[in-house]
Amino acid sequence: MRHVAPTPPRRKLRVATASLAGCFGCHMSFLDIDERLLDLIDLVEFDRSPITDIKHCGPCDIGIIEGGVCNAENVHVLWELRANCKVLVALGACAVNGGLPAQRNHLDVGRCLTRVYRDRAGAAVPDDPELPLLLDKVRPLNEVVRIDFFIPGCPPSGDAIWKYLTDLISGRMPRLEHPMLHFD
Amino acid sequence: MSDDATFMLDGRPIRFVAGQSILEAATAAGTFIPNLCHHPEFKPHGSCKLCTVKVNGRASSACTTRARAGQEVASDTPELNRHRRTLLQMLFVEGNHFCPGCEKSGNCRLQALAYDLEMLNPHYEHFYPPRPIDASHPDVLIDFNRCILCALCVRASRDVDGKSVFALAGRGTAQHLVVDCPSGKLGDSDFAMTDKAAAVCPVGAILPKRVGFSVPIGERTFDVEPISAHAAHAAETRG
Amino acid sequence: MTTNEAALDTVLADLLARHGRDPGRLLQILLDVQARFARVPPEAVPKLAAALCLPIGEVESTVEFYSFLSRTSVGEYRVLFSDNITDRMLGNLTIFDHMAKRLGVRAGEVSDDGLVSLDTTSCTGMCDQGPAILVNGIAVTRMTLRRADQVCELIRSRVPVAEWPADFFRVDHNIRRADMLLAADFTPGSALKAAIGLGRDRFLEEMRISNLRGRGGAGFTTAVKWEAARNAAGDERYIVCNADEGEPGTFKDRVLLQYYPERVFEGMALAAYVIGARHGLLYLRGEYLYLRPRLEEKLTELRALGVLGRSIFGVDDFAFDIEIHMGAGAYVCGEETALIESLEGKAGRPRIRPPFPVTSGYRGRPTVVNNVETLAKVSEIALNGGAWYRGYGTRQSTGTKILSVSGDCARPGIYEYPFGVRISQVLEDCGARRPRAVQISGASGQCLTPREFGRRIAFEDVPTAGALMIFGDHRDMFEVALNFARFFRHESCGFCTPCRVGTTIQAKIMDKIAAGHGTQYEMNELEHLHEVMRTASHCGLGQTAGQAIADTITEFRGDYEKRLARKDFEPAFDLDAALDRARDITGRDDADSRLVDEGWHARETTR
Structure with a gap:
């Protein structure tokens, strides 16, 4: 992999990341950029992110979101990032088309809850307001808010993420081509 | 072949034999025109529309348009590629295409074309249609979620296997693949693993059972090279 | 074997015999099955497949393609409301809702007692005397709330449709301006005799001089089409009259068939004379079923007059007869190759052209497909000559x-x-x-x-x-475009990607705008979809499916814009409604169980 040194921006860009209905695999892959993390840290600083453990985000340049939207909480997180980030990047298969979680979409969510809690456990379906309510279908991010960029892949490789982000940070139109463009 | 039996494809002369379609001639010459429902062994179907080109300025399917001397054909243009990307996105949202869980990933022509045309997301609202799978056959699985209605299995079964196991039924987006037997289950039909129809699906809708990851992800046909380069190499090999 | 199955077998045996066990008549057989059982029973499919030596899949393919065939029962009375924009403008929805309430049945469903179903259908060609409905396939015009009450009463009392007041079924011609065709008297046989007097070649020459062009919309020169079919190789040739008048807002063929059928049939005979066809097929759209008995009578009359039959008017090698095929609710069958597929009993998916029907059409033989109006005009040319005909109209558009x-x-x-x-x-x-x-x-x-x-x-x-x-x-021109968008979604045959998926996405976007959730983003999407459908679709349906939207966006943008949300993005679906099911099961109604989109703009400003 050719190591492209990104053009540094005039100031460090603020980046937020979040994981919705996903497996954190995309975040792990993000960390797979390995030593390039050191390059990245010269260019950006992290706001809300599982990496920083900051719970809510302030104004950011780039928001990176992994996972699809499966419940009300996901929607709120997505709204927060959309409201605070200049550009939003959908990272990975679930964010892009719902991914594996969306394979529940042919099932009736009411029947799922009843089956799991009432029929099997003999308990009531929990009504605790702390628990986010499930949407009837798992959706990709762009069906809920405006998304500016997409990085498909399950997960996208560290190289693909690095290429895409450095394009973005350097102000180039980000592009993914063979062999970095992958849906699997 | 006389010199005048050529047409121009994106500014390059392509020689052809009388009776060849634009797609066949281009393929033989090692120039890739995106396509999904085409297969060199079967009658053209012309339904996927990925091979839409402009012939003397008029849009038509390269697979069903006869090559003629002097034609000016445009294929690899930003406008037509934008349309193709849209057509791919339509196919992706119409079905349930979850590549990470599909054994065909890496060998799938739909996916490979999406790579080639740099389709980064399906763009449109997903239909998420409920499409139960058919696992009734001992050797072959049909996952209707991935069917793109290209009718290759229909043609293979009818024209090569002489069985007509498959047909397309329904109208509009309700169109779907049906199996020729009273139960509608593949296991009750006379379909066999050795049928041509078992080997022509361009996506992961018709898959052999008990074959999984014998070639690892990342090392499959279109992981190794883009579909366009693959087509060009195939033409060289045929020489 | 159950009695039901025995009954089914008896009916099928009878139908198969009547249709000569001809697989090409599959659609006609299925229509009879539907009329008899108010559905196509699932058991009938393999039985028909076996009897006709067809794969089951092919029978399924036909069953599922046509709107007027259904797998589940449509009730003893099937009421279909024509839902063209003109019916809407005449208030059909009010009447629909009224009937739904009175009959206790919801749109698209059958009443619990299996008596009646209520639904909408594409334009039934009664736009000048709507709102119109079809009851068990027969047209009822000029619906009012009062007439709706009467219809409900007749249905509740199970009065057979044949015994309903005749006035319900009155279809007026409403001819407001008659010119060379509609005002002229016509004696059946006269045109054919005149053409025979000229001989085949000279009559074709007159046709060429007339420059008569097809009235179905494409405007192809009729004489050229005939000549191509005449010169094409084939052991048999066919004349097909395209009476699948499905284009919303069009009803002139209906008037011609009802009031000038001898003109149309004689036009077919004239074409047959020129190209050497022995068989003619009239493909009548299912919505015009009410015309069929009269048309059959007319054919019998023409046979008696010698206009149809063997050695017509003493010409030894001129034998010709006409058969009526019914359509079954599929607009795409107006496309000539889809129509031919339908005539062959199959789903009406347009074929790849070339080959064109003139060389390989019905049953692979040279076939001329002409519109009803085109054929009606042919008799004028036979009687008065091509030069006379050319005296009307413009140079490029004669008559x-x-x-x-x-x-x-x-x-x-x-x-x-x-x-x-x-x-x-x-x-x-x-x-x-x-x-x-x-x-x-x-x-x-x-x-x-x-x-x-x-x-x-x-x-x-x-x-x-x-x-x-x-x-x-x-x-409101948005309403017009919305009506058309839904029409195309319903009528797309599904063969090619751009039309199949594009018409659905287009209609979804129009619905979203109609619900007040559209933005400039959706407007851009509509334009792009039209471009892709127009360029890449297989036939005219998809190529034109976005035209009305494109036109109304250009000319009446305000009608769209007044519906747009003041945002740059709206979700693809109703977020809060997507929680309904979970809310229902958990019984929650707390604040967190709601997704009220105060919008991220609102959040941004409060921060």
Whole structure:
């Protein structure tokens, strides 16, 4: 992999990341950029992110979101990032088309809850307001808010993420081509 | 072949034999025109529309348009590629295409074309249609979620296997693949693993059972090279 | 074997015998099955497949393709409301809701007692006397709330449709302007005798001189088509009359078939004489089922007169007869190759062209497919000659054109004009006060605004298959485009990707805008979809499916914009409604169980 040194921006860009209905695999892959993390840290600083453990985000340049939207909480997180980030990047298969979680979409969510809690456990379906309510279908991010960029892949490789982000940070139109463009 | 039996494809002369379609001639010459429902062994179907080109300025399917001397054909243009990307996105949202869980990933022509045309997301609202799978056959699985209605299995079964196991039924987006037997289950039909129809699906809708990851992800046909380069190499090999 | 199955076997055996066990008559057999059982019973499919030596899949394919065939019962009485924009403008929805309430049945469903079902259907061709419905396939015109009550009462009392008041089924011709065709007397056989007098070649020459062009919309020169079919190799040739008048807003073929059938049939015989066809097929759209008995009688009369039969008017090698095939609710079958597929009993998916029907059409033989109006005009040329015919109309568009006028005007109906008539003239004649727009040639045609009313009806200016729908200055043109978008979604055959998926996405976007959730983003999407569908679709349906939207966006953007949300993005779906199911099961109603989109703009400003 050719190591492209990104053009540094005039100031460090603020980046937020979040994981919705996903497996954190995309975040792990993000960390797979390995030593390039050191390059990245010269260019950006992290706001809300599982990496920083900051719970809510302030104004950011780039928001990176992994996972699809499966419940009300996901929607709120997505709204927060959309409201605070200049550009939003959908990272990975679930964010892009719902991914594996969306394979529940042919099932009736009411029947799922009843089956799991009432029929099997003999308990009531929990009504605790702390628990986010499930949407009837798992959706990709762009069906809920405006998304500016997409990085498909399950997960996208560290190289693909690095290429895409450095394009973005350097102000180039980000592009993914063979062999970095992958849906699997 | 006389010199005048050529047409121009994106500014390059392509020689052809009388009776060849634009797609066949281009393929033989090692120039890739995106396509999904085409297969060199079967009658053209012309339904996927990925091979839409402009012939003397008029849009038509390269697979069903006869090559003629002097034609000016445009294929690899930003406008037509934008349309193709849209057509791919339509196919992706119409079905349930979850590549990470599909054994065909890496060998799938739909996916490979999406790579080639740099389709980064399906763009449109997903239909998420409920499409139960058919696992009734001992050797072959049909996952209707991935069917793109290209009718290759229909043609293979009818024209090569002489069985007509498959047909397309329904109208509009309700169109779907049906199996020729009273139960509608593949296991009750006379379909066999050795049928041509078992080997022509361009996506992961018709898959052999008990074959999984014998070639690892990342090392499959279109992981190794883009579909366009693959087509060009195939033409060289045929020489 | 159960009694039901025994009954089914008896019925099928009888039907198969009547249709000569001809697999090509599959659709006709299925229509009879549907009429008999109010559905196509699932057990019938493998039985028919076996009897006709067809794969089951192919029978399924036909069953599932046509709107008028159904796998589940549609009730003893199937009520279908024509849902063209003109029916909407005449208040069909109010009547629909009224009937739904009175009959206790919901749209698209069958009443619990299996008595009646209620649904909408594409334009039934009664735009000048709507709102119209079909009851068990038979047209009922001029629906009012009062008539709806009467219909409900008749259904509840289980009175057979054949015994309903005749006035319900009255279909007026509403001929408001008759010209060379509609005003002329005609003696059956006279045109054929005249052509025979000339001989095949000279009559074809007269046809060529007349420059008669197809009235179905494409405007192909009839003589050229005939000659191509005549010269094509084949042991058999066919004449097909395309009476699948499905284009919303068009009803002139219905009037011709009801009031001038001998003209149409004789036109077919004339074509047969020229090209050497022995068989003619009239493909009658299912919505015009009410015409069938009279047409069959007319055929019998013509046989008695010797216009049809063997050695017609003493010409030894001229034998010709006509058979009527029914359509079953599929607009796409108006496309000639889809129509041929349908005639062969299959799903009506347009074929790849070439080969064109003139070389390989019905059953792979040379086939001429002509529109009803085109064929009716042929007799004029036989009687009066090509030069006389050319005296009417314009140089490139000779003769007259019959227009179906509907919508906001005092005198909707049939208007025959020489080609070249200005649209403003038509509007004046029909009493259209302050028209805001005119939709020419149906849902797939073009939308014209007053500054274009000076244009002429002619192939070289404003071509039309005959529909002219008028929208007054109080009409909302978005509603018109929305109606058409839903029509195309319903009618797309599904063969090619751009039309199959594109018409659905397009209709979804239009629905989203209608619900007040559209933004500029959706407007851009509509334009792009139209471009892709127009460029890449297999047939005219998809190529024109976005035209009305594109036109109305250009001309009546305000009608869209007033519906747009003041945001740059709206979700693809109703977020809060997506929680309904989970809310319902958990019984929650707390604040966190709601997704109230105060919008991220609102959040941004409060931060």
